[in-house]
Amino acid sequence: AQSVTQPDIHITVSEGASLELRCNYSYGATPYLFWYVQSPGQGLQLLLKYFSGDTLVQGIKGFEAEFKRSQSSFNLRKPSVHWSDAAEYFCAVGGYNQGGKLIFGQGTELSVKP
């Protein structure tokens, strides 16, 4: 079955600390992978995406993610978290010729301590 798992429902980090949000997927074909961020009461904004090529991808707001095919993972990282990064983060997977149909994880809520 195709699925995305985000093992951490809620993470709290101190401002300035590093961050890693985990994402594991199960997908029958070559995956396209995405991370989205959602601020309270807002829609989802694309942080970064992986289609092919370099397995380390850079996104907006200083985020990066690494695709590891052998581990079926696409973890999101940021070296130094800012208070404005507090939000909910969603990992998603899709495929070529799937017309944009994505499967989302459950989401990870990030809180940032001063």
Place this chain on the structure above:
Amino acid sequence: DVKVTQSSRYLVKRTGEKVFLECVQDMDHENMFWYRQDPGLGLRLIYFSYDVKMKEKGDIPEGYSVSREKKERFSLILESASTNQTSMYLCASSALTIGENLFGPGTRLTVL
């Protein structure tokens, strides 16, 4: 600035009412989607459309229908709203060959 717009940010309806949620995109995208978002469940696909007048069921279509009469507009219809349809509804669109979804701001629907 390209965008997806949704007709209402907040909506309160009564049980049994017929509810229309409207979504418009200005990017000439072929694909449009309706998702439902609930805490702890992430986003679940209700319906999607690859072209005008075409629709396909997603993972949770029960209690919902959709309409796509024009390429830029995709409507979600709750024929008879129930309290378990209280949720955040997100519309998205994407171009045919890529998977990147562009999302609207969402409609928070409360059914009393």
